[in-house]
Structure formats: structure tokens, C-alpha cells
Amino acid sequence: MEADRDAALHAVSAAVLAVTRHLSVHEVFQVIVRAAAQLLDARYAALGVPDDEGSFAEFVVEGVSDEEWNRIGPLPRQHGLLAVMLREDKVQRLADVRRAPAFEGWPTAHPVLRDFIGVPIRDGDDTLGIIFLANKRQPGGFTDDDEERLILFAAHAAIALTNARLYERNRELTVIEERARLARELHDAVAQKLFSLRLTAAAALAAADPRSELERVQTLAKEALVELREVIFELRPAELAGDGLAESLRKHVQVLDRVWGAGRGRRTAVRFEGEELTLPPATEAVVFRIAQEALYNALRHGDPCTVTVRLEPGLLEIRDDGVGFDPAEASRDGLGLASMRERAESVGGVLTISSSSSGTVVRLEVPA
Secondary structure (H helix, E strand, O other): OHHHHHHHHHHHHHHHHHHHHHOOHHHHHHHHHHHHHHHHOEEEEEEEEEOOOOOEEEEEEEOOOHHHHHHHOOOOOOOHHHHHHHHOOOOEEEOOHHHOOOOOOOOOOOOOOOOEEEEEEEEOOEEEEEEEEEEEOOOOOOOHHHHHHHHHHHHHHHHHHHHHHHHHHHHHHHHHHHHHHHHHHHHHHHHHHHHHHHHHHHHHHHOOOOHHHHHHHHHHHHHHHHHHHHHHHHOOOHHHHHHOHHHHHHHHHHHHHHHOOOOOOOOOEEEEEEOOOOOOHHHHHHHHHHHHHHHHHHHHHOOOOEEEEEEEOOEEEEEEOOOOOOHHHHHHOOOOHHHHHHHHHHOOOEEEEEEEOOEEEEEEEOOO
């Protein structure tokens, strides 16, 4: 029995560490709390991360439904037993938490807690948070073995939380760097062109025969538009570095599914099918951008009821049931098809587009 419990502890801890790279900090909290409750066979578990204002920046619970949580009310403050646990670097194990000197009660809708065990989650001298469990399902309350397991589990949780925070911070820095790069690219590649456009337009207003100057304005405007599109499409989406191609596409599709067609009388269903796969960063960026362009074209011009994005090794497919179009005509109308093909060729891919009155299929084949 003891060997099974110890094996379960290490398996759960390993799972927490394994998922850290793929989940947000809040999601890692949820995994930790759920795993701790399973490990000690407790009905309730919670993890709180203090803020600098006397409350908690995060407070995640297990064993309480969303409805119950809403009835309980605002997040707890750093008072009572929670304050003691944050202030003192020691385990709190109680046969009945209601009899503890620091106990100060709880809201009316709060579940009744009896036997209790809590451990601070520490990183060196810093207290990252506290994890506590209550109401062990087996009679007799929490034991010395439970305390030992929870202390070891808290040490693993500290590593997981630290890694998750570093991971999210790195993602935030990536977004900031991407924005800075975008600003530089826009300034260098487009701002000068727009300045020339402004001067030429001013010259056209002052000219006796402005036709040649207006033609120059038109040319500059087209060049500025082309350069702007190139800048935007060359920037690798920041979310790809953090979430990966499949998850980035899934999130993009979910947003479109929620918002497209709102206020238009008929909503378009946008769906994603596929699992994560590994591609070179340049290829991921091309696949993502072509998917964006194809989705935009389908939703804006095809008037479909359903659009499905399918991703599998070596293949991206965007299929819609819209009105279709003539690809030859569309290339001249500015739907970005030539740019999509050029992007596909830049990574050794092949883009094919078939369309009829019953819908359109965009297929991108890339080296898997």
C-alpha cells in the first residue's frame, strides 16, 4: 500500500512538471491542486498565491463546483489561518480546523472543513503560495505519512510554478520584442513610402496638369500596400513560439467561430481538426499565415455556413461551403493568392486551390 502511494506521488509530481511547458500558470495551479487532492484522498484542496495588497493573486480550489464558488463570494483575504501559513514556514496539520486559535470563520455558503493540512510552497526564502487540503475521505484525518507526502509534493509544485512563471514571462517578452520589431519594420519599410506619397499628392494639387502626379500617387500607394503586407506576413506570430502551430491555429479558429457573423443575421461555424506536429519555425509561420489568409478570404468573400481547417503531417487544408470564385479572376482582384503561393514556394511547399459554386478548398502541402 505504502509503495503504491509513493509511486503515485512521484508519478503525479512528474506529470505536473511535464505539463508545465504547455499550460498557463493558472492551469498548472489547477493540475497541482487536483493532483494533491488525489494523492492524499482529500475531498477539498486549494492553492493560494498571495499578492501585495493583502489578498490573493490566484486562488484555485478542487472539490467546489462553479455554482458553489460563486455563492461563496470574493476571494479570501490574507487573514486567520491563511495569514499564519504565509507568515510561518511550517506545516499546519489539524484534527479540526474550526478549533484552531487563528480560525476566523468562513462565508455562509462555504463548505464545512474539519481535518486539515496545509504546507507553504517555497522557492528558497520566497513563499510562492500555500497548498492545503481538508476532509480526508478515510476516517482518522491526515497522518504523518500524508504530511511527508505533501511536503515532498509542495517541493515539486514549487519547481513547476517557477518554471511556468518563467515560461509565461518569456512569452510576454516575445510579444514585446515582436511588437518592437513590427514598429521598426513599419517605420523603415513603409513610413518613407508614405512620406513620398504625401509629397507627391501635394505636388499634384499644385500642378496645372495633375494627371502624371496622380498616377505617381497611385503607384506609390500600391507599393506601400505591398510593402505593408510583406512586413506583416514576414513577422512570425508570437503565439507560435509559445503554443505551437496546432494550438495557435485552434485558438485563432475559436475566436473566428465566436465572432464571425455576429450582427449579420447568420453565424458561420469555423472548426479546427488536427493535432500538434513539429515543423521548422519558418514553415510554421508560412502555414499559419496562409491559413489566416485563406480563412479571411473564405469568411469575407465566400459567405459560407461552415469553414473547416484541417492540419496533419505535411498538409494544411481549409475547406468551406461558400459561393466559390474563379481563382484566375481572384488573383487580379487582390485576394492575396499570388502571395500565398509565393509563401508556400519559399518553404518548398505547394499550394493548390479548387473552387466551385458549392465551395472552396485550399490545400497547402509542405515537407513534413
